[in-house]
Amino acid sequence: MVEFYYHDNQDTKENFTQDHRGEPFDIKNLTSIGVIYRKVDTLDELNAIAEERNYRNRDEVKLSLDTFGGDKTAYNAKMEQFYEEHYHEDEEIRYIVEGEGYFDVRDQNEKWVRAKLFPKDLLILPAGIYHRFTLTEGAKYVHAMRLFKDEPKWEAINRSSGYESDIRTSYAQSVSS
Ligand code: KMT
Ligand code: NI
Numbered sequence: 001m002v003e004f005y006y007h008d009n010q011d012t013k014e015n016f017t018q019d020h021r022g023e024p025f026d027i028k029n030l031t032s033i034g035v036i037y038r039k040v041d042t043l044d045e046l047n048a049i050a051e052e053r054n055y056r057n058r059d060e061v062k063l064s065l066d067t068f069g070g071d072k073t074a075y076n077a078k079m080e081q082f083y084e085e086h087y088h089e090d091e092e093i094r095y096i097v098e099g100e101g102y103f104d105v106r107d108q109n110e111k112w113v114r115a116k117l118f119p120k121d122l123l124i125l126p127a128g129i130y131h132r133f134t135l136t137e138g139a140k141y142v143h144a145m146r147l148f149k150d151e152p153k154w155e156a157i158n159r160s161s162g163y164e165s166d167i168r169t170s171y172a173q174s175v176s177s
Pocket of ligand 1: 061063082094101131132133142144146
């Protein structure tokens, strides 16, 4: 079952898959940043949500050292890519099939909120929200489904690029108090 808490911000390049549990975070405050969490038990339920929200595409991703055939360099590169702060131009759904994962999302005060996700946990990230992903130290594996409204595009706009589109700007305005 999902856990939400503030990140302790003590992460380094070596330890970012650890828990990094900081202050408690009240799940009720997700609405103020436009993030939706749902426990989704069946594929039928998942399909219903996808239909209701006009999602047309999905893909599945499996991530672990094994899925890279033990190639540590390739695995580490992927891990670093997912952990790089970024946003997408579309609302996107992430659903955990197997394993575990951390999604960190910025709250309206730019604090990292960490969602520790387990099987059947579903997270909807609004377009334009800055976030990052990593595996957990415990499982070191995730099998996730990614649902897209349009073509499965995996475009991530990294914060370090300094580029902020209209979608990002309007998201930021919508959450500012
Ligand atoms: C994202 O948007 O960063 C991701 O979906 C990460 C990979 S999903 C296991
Ligand atoms: Ni992303």
